[in-house]
Amino acid sequence: MSTALPIHTPSGMTDRLTVLTLPPQLRAHISWLEQSFTATDYPDPARQNAARSELADRVEGLATVLAQASSAVRDDQAVVLRGLPAKSTAMVVAVASAIGPVVPSRPDRPLIDDLKPNPAADEQTRTGDLRVALTPHTDNSSVPAPPEVLLLAFVHNGTPDSGGESTLTHIDDVAEALDATDVELLQEPRYPSLNVPTDTGLAPTLTSVLARSADGRLTVRYRDAALDAGIASDLAPETPSAAHVNALHRFTATVREPARQTRVRLDTGDMLIIDNARFLHGRTEIEANAVRHLKRLYTRLNP
Incomplete structure (x- = not known):
């Protein structure tokens, strides 16, 4: 099911953005999932698939929405899933695995990054800890094989006037110029x-x-x-x-031209999913007192 999303795009990139809403019954199964799918299971693709499959059996309509999301990413779309209980890491990993196996960005990195603005952050910290605007970029661009798919699950994203809008730039829109x-x-x-x-x-x-x-x-x-x-x-x-x-x-x-960027206001419970090799992403500046918490993870892309 599609739903409205606050989008600002001078370039008309809404044709490249798919917005889907997860079934509200998902929340009723958080406790069961967290007991049956624990942190030691998260790195195992077989356990990821088993948890998602059983969750889909319990939640009517979930399999359909996740199949639509996976298909949209393969079809060169950015995807926003709405209604995700993002506070639950088990739920985030299980849902993300519909796109492909959840994997770390590189062997020495954790499977999931918790990102929160740090008032003491400076240029020597992770960019996700900063409040300054982030220009469009590829995640982990310097590693031999950058992650295929980037997923950002929003546990909390402040208020609509607190900044932190996500920006999306499709490489074809850049290359044509x-x-x-x-x-x-x-x-x-x-x-x-x-x-x-x-x-x-x-x-x-x-x-x-x-x-x-x-x-x-x-x-x-x-x-x-x-x-x-x-x-x-x-x-x-x-x-x-x-x-x-x-x-x-x-x-x-x-x-960096505004005409090449789409700005999307993502809210608590939203998950942004993009092909890391086809979309550049960034965000606007986060206001000083804004509360923002997201979980960053990566998947391979299912064929």
């Missing part, structure tokens, strides 16, 4: 990338900003801070040419 030469340059693996602040002091990884998937679609791995740090690093394996740097600057300017 670029010169073909820039698109080609950005596909060459000539860009040193460093996952700051966590990997500060390590050698950057050479990446491309754009690539083509097996089915010919354009994919993206981009985070401005990571690329700036990689290019500036004395440990970079090579320095990109002036042509490559200029192409990157034009890409960054295009990504």
Whole structure:
């Protein structure tokens, strides 16, 4: 079932956004799920699937909504699921597994990140802990294989006037505004990338900003801070040419144009799901006293 969602989009990207509502009966099964599907089970894809399957047997209509969500992500849509009891980690993991196996972003990272603005946060903390606006980016763009699907489950998201609107930018909307030469340059693996602040002091990884998937679609791995740090690093394996740097600057300017971004006001109980290789995401600044808590997790994408 679809439902209204506060959306601001000068570019008309609502065609790329699917909004679905989970059955309200889901809340009645939190206690059962948390007893039968515990933290030690979360990393096991077989247990994820079993918990979701039994939950779907108990909640009429859940299987249909989750199938619609999974299909929409495969069809190049951003998805918002509404009515998720996001305070329950068991429920978040079980629902997320409908898209694919829930996996950590890399082996040394937890399966689920709890993100809350930290009043003492500075540039050396995780970006999710900051209140400042976040420019459009790919999650974990510097790792050898960035996570396929990003999911953000909102336990609490302040009030409508407290900031923290999510922004979505589809790579096709960016590429159509670029010169073909820039698109080609950005596909060459000539860009040193460093996952700051966590990997500060390590050698950057050479990446491309754009690539083509097996089915010919354009994919993206981009985070401005990571690329700036990689290019500036004395440990970079090579320095990109002036042509490559200029192409990157034009890409960054295009990504930041408001006309390329869709702003979505997500509320408590919403889960945002995006293909991490097709959408860049960010958010607006969070007001000083706003209370915001979300759970971030990743899945592979079911075929």
